[in-house]
Amino acid sequence: xxxxxxxxxxxxxxxxxxxxxxxxxxxxxxxxxxxxxxxxxxxxxxxxxxxxxxxxxxxxxxxxxxxxxxxxxxxxxxxxxxxxxxxxxxxxxxxxxxxxxxxxxxxxxxxxxxxxxxxxxxxxxxxxxxxxxxxxxxxxxxxxxxxxxxxxxxxxxxxxxxxxxxxxx
Numbered sequence: 001x002x003x004x005x006x007x008x009x010x011x012x013x014x015x016x017x018x019x020x021x022x023x024x025x026x027x028x029x030x031x032x033x034x035x036x037x038x039x040x041x042x043x044x045x046x047x048x049x050x051x052x053x054x055x056x057x058x059x060x061x062x063x064x065x066x067x068x069x070x071x072x073x074x075x076x077x078x079x080x081x082x083x084x085x086x087x088x089x090x091x092x093x094x095x096x097x098x099x100x101x102x103x104x105x106x107x108x109x110x111x112x113x114x115x116x117x118x119x120x121x122x123x124x125x126x127x128x129x130x131x132x133x134x135x136x137x138x139x140x141x142x143x144x145x146x147x148x149x150x151x152x153x154x155x156x157x158x159x160x161x162x163x164x165x166x167x168x169x
Contacts (some may be wrong), residue, residue, distance in 0.1 A: 026142040029150055031111040032158035036165045043099050044069055048129045050164050068098040070113050076153045091149055110158050117149060
């Protein structure tokens with residue numbers, strides 16, 4: 001009986017340690033690479049317009065050579081599942097889209113630039129209603145993140161970019 005108790009006491013912290021996804025270190029999030037058809041001189045412009053018009057997201061940075069853009073942070077999903085705070089946890093990302101050309105073939109590399117969860121809590125303190133805002137960067141809190149969500153978003157964005165250029169064939 002004593003051995004069973006010690007076994008449970010040793011195993012229990014390991015089961016309770018970590019967070020939701022039992023990930024101690026952040027895992028790399030795969031960069032999506034899309035081949036762009038045709039000779040597009042204004043690739044970054046088309047991608048930027050699409051992001052601004054369809055995602056309602058600003059472009060924070062772009063280089064003058066037209067080889068990359070970085071988007072403002074945008075929320076792509078709210079996790080309202082079991083155990084989430086009222087209002088859920090909002091997943092935010094920033095994208096970095098780089099255009100490369102090699103041997104006459106243009107590609108767009110789509111990667112996350114920043115990935116975090118943001119949440120706010122309302123609480124009652126002596127009859128007062130207050131709020132507390134928190135953000136959790138992926139690199140610091142990797143166990144909190146469901147990577148399927150960011151992977152689906154990266155697939156969606158790369159699919160939309162590919163679709164933009166198929167319209168202009």
